Amino acid sequence: MRIVSIESFLLPPRWLLVKISTDEGIEGWGEPVVEGRAETVRAAVGELADYLIGQDPLRITDHWQVLSKGGFYRGGAVLASAVAGLDQALWDIAGKHRGAPVHELLGGAVRDRVRTYAHAGGESAEESADNAKRLVEAGYGAVKLGPLGATGFLDTPRHLDLEVGRVAAVREAIGDTHDLALDLHGRYSLPHARRLLREVEPLRPLFVEEPVLPEYTGLIGEAVRATTVPIATGERLYSRTDFLPALTAGIAVAQPDLSHAGGITECLRIAALAETFDVALAPHCPLGPVALAACLQLALAIPNFLIQEQVLGLHAPGSAPGLEYLVDTSPFALRDGCVERLTGPGLGITIDEAAVRRCSAGGHRFRSPVLRHPDGSFAEW
Numbered sequence: 236m237r238i239v240s241i242e243s244f245l246l247p248p249r250w251l252l253v254k255i256s257t258d259e260g261i262e263g264w265g266e267p268v269v270e271g272r273a274e275t276v277r278a279a280v281g282e283l284a285d286y287l288i289g290q291d292p293l294r295i296t297d298h299w300q301v302l303s304k305g306g307f308y309r310g311g312a313v314l315a316s317a318v319a320g321l322d323q324a325l326w327d328i329a330g331k332h333r334g335a336p337v338h339e340l341l342g343g344a345v346r347d348r349v350r351t352y353a354h355a356g357g358e359s360a361e362e363s364a365d366n367a368k369r370l371v372e373a374g375y376g377a378v379k380l381g382p383l384g385a386t387g388f389l390d391t392p393r394h395l396d397l398e399v400g401r402v403a404a405v406r407e408a409i410g411d412t413h414d415l416a417l418d419l420h421g422r423y424s425l426p427h428a429r430r431l432l433r434e435v436e437p438l439r440p441l442f443v444e445e446p447v448l449p450e451y452t453g454l455i456g457e458a459v460r461a462t463t464v465p466i467a468t469g470e471r472l473y474s475r476t477d478f479l480p481a482l483t484a485g486i487a488v489a490q491p492d493l494s495h496a497g498g499i500t501e502c503l504r505i506a507a508l509a510e511t512f513d514v515a516l517a518p519h520c521p522l523g524p525v526a527l528a529a530c531l532q533l534a535l536a537i538p539n540f541l542i543q544e545q546v547l548g549l550h551a552p553g554s555a556p557g558l559e560y561l562v563d564t565s566p567f568a569l570r571d572g573c574v575e576r577l578t579g580p581g582l583g584i585t586i587d588e589a590a591v592r593r594c595s596a597g598g599h600r601f602r603s604p605v606l607r608h609p610d611g612s613f614a615e616w
């Protein structure tokens with residue numbers, strides 16, 4: 236079998252899909268994207284495609300080596316994401332070629348269903364609590380909150396009260412039989428994060444995510460030691476090597492993104508490395524259906540899986556963009572907040588190519604928001 240063509244599709248709201256076609260008629264889909272930099276990744280995919288055309292798609296690890304390292308310069312969000320999407324598509328082809336879902340090629344299922352969570356959102360305690368209540372009523376066993384607006388280096392006690400109050404309101408709304416996670420999105424300084432962690436500790440969050448920016452991963456141990464709250468990070472780490480300092484610092488939850496950290500191939504290895512530190516995986520996935528399918532395949536195959544992020548509104552199909560790119564949404568059907576083991580070959584989903592071609596005509600120009608502090612200076616999003 237040989238690869239004959241590689242096409243990419245810029246899809247609303249902020250995604251990029253890639254399709255690898257073979258001379259045997261088997262096609263694989265991947266999702267290579269950096270949110271806000273989709274066209275940059277698309278250019279990288281085009282450069283990497285030059286090598287892949289004519290190759291045997293089943294030599295996945297060898298292709299990963301060449302794509303990741305063969306350009307001499309390596310690493311980083313753009314290249315690792317381009318490789319990630321191509322890698323997902325190669326696994327999709329391998330599974331379809333062998334008539335098996337990808338997790339069977341990774342050693343077989345270690346679980347029957349995959350626990351997922353949804354974002355509660357909300358700008359106030361009341362709004363977040365209402366949203367969270369609706370989500371648990373829809374079956375989710377866990378919800379996540381993002382941080383409130385721009386956050387000062389050492390923001391005010393009032394700011395901390397608003398943030399902690401929102402977590403408390405959600406905890407009260409969902410009770411102690413459901414989980415609640417808090418994502419600080421790298422907006423906090425380490426000293427401000429330490430103050431917050433102490434205050435949310437009695438609310439027993441599942442984890443607090445990105446208490447420091449990825450460039451301060453070397454300091455994340457200070458956040459770990461400040462609290463009993465499990466610390467999570469990893470959506471902006473792109474390899475085993477990037478994860479190693481976080482793991483040695485004592486994080487509890489590693490969050491590689493299967494569309495950013497070298498795909499299924501590298502994330503499987505990140506999972507194995509994390510296991511040696513007694514760290515669980517909660518893969519990052521605010522992305523589309525192909526990225527989610529890749530995450531689910533990995534979750535089915537690794538022992539140290541915790542929970543899966545998703546933003547596709549699985550509890551109410553059509554409530555969020557993404558599922559319209561599938562011929563059949565039933566592989567993602569949610570039961571008690573979980574997706575049942577995917578049984579279809581490859582990634583286990585079927586892309587609606589006509590819908591993809593139609594929707595890619597307009598592309599998108601998604602850019603991450605730029606936040607400002609009250610004094611006009613740049614603030615982390």
Ligand SMILES: [Mg+2]
Nearest residue numbers: 418420444470
């Ligand atoms: Mg996050």
